[in-house]
Amino acid sequence: MNSVKELRYVQKDQLGGLGEPVAVGGGAVVYRSTLDGVPVAVRQPRITSAAALQRFQTQVELQHRMTVEARSRAWIHLGGKQVSVPVGLLPLLAVCEAPPFYCTVTPWFADGSLFDALHRSHDSRNWDLVQRLNWALQLAVGLESLHELGIVHRDIKTANVLLDGDRVALADFELSATLDSLSRTSAQKQQSGNTRDWASTDGPTRAQAGANVEPSAGPSAGRLAHMVGTTVYLAPELLSAVRSGWTFTYESDVYAFGITLNEIISGCVPYVDRRLSEPELHTVLETRFNELQLRTAIVTEHLRPSLDIDALEHSGGKRLGELIQQCWDHDPSKRPSMAQVVQHLTEIHDALRDGRVTGLTEARKVRPGLHPDPSCQVGREAITLRADAFAASAGKPTVVEIHQGHESAFAIANGLVEPAALLSSYFNEDSSRMALLARTLTGWYAKNRHQKPGMVTMAPAGFRQRSNWSTNPSGSEWRLEAEAFAVPGCRGSDRMEDRHFIECSVQVPAGWPKPSPDGKDMPVLHLLGVFDGHGSDAVADFAALVLPEAFRQLLGNASTASIQGMLRDALCITDVSWMQWCSEFTDQRNTQNGLVGSTALLAALHGSSLYLANVGDSRAVLYEERPDSSLEPVLITRDQNCTSAPMEIERLRHRGARLVPTGGALRVEGLVLVTRAIGDIALKQYLTADPELYQHQLRPNRSYVLVLATDGLWDVASNDDVAELIQRTVKLPGLLARRLVTEALQRQSQDNITAMVGLLSLGADPEKRTTPASS
Template structure:
């Protein structure tokens, strides 16, 4: 095989065809000719990968055949090991059958299967077993010729026989090297895990039988099979998962469904002209998947039978050549996205859903405080266009990039039941995030993932255009102010997008009975717009709290239950304690679910708008797999104690959910609304060097607390601490600058920690120093916040600080405490501790002298009570205070 220089091909991938743990397959172009080729690049991670690559190259050179893939050449340029293959115009047979929107004619089906079995028979004649026969490994060219590809799992029949006779070490009854292939196509003798059940020619015959029936019926194997064990998820599911399907194939003899007769048309369509030949081929498929390997026909027998069937089909079509056969006929489906959007109706005519949303009292207002400007809305269009590759310019020059991250897991349901999908993309000034929680299959969620950005851009642009043509002449009774029109754009566009997704999926070629719940968020520098239909949730991390922004649309919600009951549906409780519409589905709003639309299900989302504030940190979107097992309090704890990276936070939340036993697919999407690694630091403030606040202010605070019945040691201590921080900022007027903690040196980190009166002695490495530095920066920023909240309009003069008048209600306050404070400043650490103990308090929580002085003041308050017993230190202090008072009176 000819060796090719890898540098002759462009590094840009035209399209990725397949990606797995063993190889990447993609289309690229030749630098000189511009011709497109397919690169199958093997991932080399160990010596075994190298052997596997060389073995595949050897089989391709040894087993050349017109219906086996024939590479142009190979690349052996470490670290690149790849095959250069031709581009097959019609792609894989699996995609042609299930994603093209067309159906193959009966004669074309037989011709393709004839090609495949011819290639497979040639491999067996060369002593090679393919071991992964399936429609995804069959490629079809423009003329309808099929070739068998991917010999990555192939093995020499002689080597398998030798291994099975010589291997003697314990294996637990299972030879791992023979567990190859894809579950729906694997022979039952392999799935039973019987010792000595080597891969044989009969196993390839079984796999071909499954693929043959798939081609004839144009149905994914076992996709329509139902089990008697109903699984309680969002919807009552009776489909097989990996383990149940394995058991059914081996123990119950389950096989894919077959057409009773091809002489009867489907859906009112006329039967295929080659129906008799197709019926004969279906009977052949049933023989190929016999439970007894010895009863299966050999490949020469299958090839002979298909020769006869293809000849009959050609005769029925009135032609003697395959080249004259019609290949495809159109399906009665409409897959164009814009047609789907049009079918959904005029997006501006849909009124936003106004059902009340139950949120905590601390939640931000769901209605915008200020209407978005049209410039912001147009900026989103520019940003989304850039995301879709429709324009190269970002929406706003200099706008900050919102960092995004995600993590997803199938959980206990298994990888074959991963039905969650998500959309996550970010450009400067704009981010789009969405989570789709599929049920009863993943087709609907996958459709929404692919189509959401383009549909949203279409609807968003259309909504803006409608605002421009709306009546706006002065004096026109239909005049609508521009800011009112602008406020309608996001909700109108998001709602129309969800409806278009629903209608588009039902009309798409891949539509089935599956459905999904949907949650989408559009983030701009000033607002976050949300659309929710189903049981996914979005929470806002604002300041030190987590605020729930959406509600779950389930039958347990009174308003939703009333709505579906008004539509004629019933609501009942199943044995898992969940309320279900029609006894089947939990959610009342979703996309898809064609068989259940009569139950009053709606695809209209609830629209919410949140105005962003300076303390908004992130939004978290997740499917119910997370929220079913984690409380908002636990999620907030994870937010506060995880590295400030959206990827790390998403991973942490998902891991916690899995540890807590979630039994559902789980997807977590995180959008950081600000860079949490860049913190505001007050330069020049050393909190340990702050002087005490004015005693008049403290006295006024104490009187105010007394008047409201709030006088308590804890309350007063908290307020006093805020005053200390505020006075510290006032006495050291500090510039506020933004510092990237990750960019600081170890010395700078330690200096920052020391400024906040914190210790770094227990930090053993730089990551721990960075974590402690973030805490220190937060403490310093809190001091600034306290200052701004205590002194709303601070005014500095050369002599004094002007304070709010309500804090200056005691101009005649005694100077006794000031005198005591001065005395405390002269005490040693040992004397301060002794004074605190004399009042029955503990100095253990005091980290430095400033803390000890504050605790000593609290001790003096206790010792001032009539009848209190004084120790030597407090007695001396009060004696000094009395003498000073007498001197002042005499003066």
């Protein structure tokens, strides 16, 4: 057995190559490499000055000291050897100081950051509370060790915690410092009168790409000399602009740990799950337009993230909730030490593991103004009750009875809905081939469902996706640049049910079709999709992954004569595949499966032709830019719901559906507002996934803006409102999407909100931007 006692110095050629970076930030680049045949992470800082070199050497000194002297140890296997490393901390294995190459070498954590694991991984749904508490306990032990050594971390957050199976380690010691040095710095600031509001420019940092966390910028480039940490994890005494002698302390680390502990237990990004006094504050992490207001609420109103009462009742009851609240207490002197936190967490963890936890003895209490929207919860409970009725009938070899006198056309066999009738209704003579494709897609989903489609845009950088600019020296090819921005809004416990995807440069078979006037092949197309789930996120999650794959499979066969037909077939086969998935891989008695669905809105750009396919009440609007820079909508999809589509209502009544007033609006059988959807197996007799199709020929002397958005935007903004907002915003798709979502929040939108914006131009310079019109 070995112990990392002496700091090991290595040369660059001793590393097994650097390859492509796995994370790039303003302060450093992280590579995956090997050392002595063992996978390692190599962090190469950007050193451009003597001050930067000094910071690097200080970081190495602190991390090596922590690696050697931390009292709580664990044995791990490295290269066939057992090595003693600190619990909950990222050990330093080696360092290279061979100018101009400087780097630190640490163990490779294959599962990435804890932030990614909690918020972007399907696996997070399967982690029980014992596992989550185990991670929290390791992190607490590591932080206790730092404090015992007189070190303050200053940047504790899940994005700086690495995960490898059951093991976690606190990383990113670039901002760490000894308490003595911080006290001296604070005293110097007081003497010099430098008390600037350093937190006012702070912003969320980017999560790790791949496996090792790298923030978006180091103090030497982007974080600024007076600014550290991430706003939502910073203690109120650090956020206060009026405090004259600010400094980081053990207590500020404890506060950040409390925020992090609640995030681990609840699975919620801090403050994203809250309904605050100002609507735009719901998503301060996403918009970054309201950090000043968030800081004010934290400091003056004692605002904190919501406690997951349900999780607490089953994990540590009242005791765990009290521990979290003690850690983030407004008064630093009332916060426990990390030694006390470790003691309490150990007792709670052991009690839960041994089955000795009891629930809360008091009634649930949530502070006024800090609870999820009650109407959302009421609606969720109502649909669950109706789904229970569906599930109860699923065990009988009869038809599903939704209301008296109305029966579903889809028979129940062995408790499962039979998808054959749906397949036949969509594809007629071609049903055999499409049945094979449905089986292929369900098998593909079974292997790939751990992937996460676009969901919430949040910091660290979330699910923003951007298409590549196509290259054509002749300038005769239409270009698309698209980004999406998505937030849960005020849904609270419902969380996020929207999804989206951007598939750029999808290969088109040679010779099919030829949309250009000169008959030339167009080898690629761009495909965009937005989904708005209801009942849960299950169908939207499924469709956002499966539909692009279905389109690629159909495109590869090139058996459909047109892109419009292919979009239609992709939507319908995704609907069939969901039913197939439920019948083969899930328990149809589950109350969710029968009344879970999603809208689907697709856009495809091929050559100079734009194609749209719509299922449900999300909306696409194509705006054409006029010579005077005004925007005119030239193509608008039709909302398919019970309140704004008379033709849809007539179709439903022809099929025998009842439109029952529920929650202030007509709903199909009193359950679903939309009239077309993927999923909703219990209502499949009425709700089809057969889309409405649109096509528009782009004019070569025009530029266009395409907006695809869920009804969370369109419920509070008209087409003209959106055009005006676009005109007043710099023409970058990400900024435009963010602006639309933020405006919807300010207008009190009560739903999840996703906005995808695409800029279309013919041979235009992608770097050329239009300045916003004066307001």
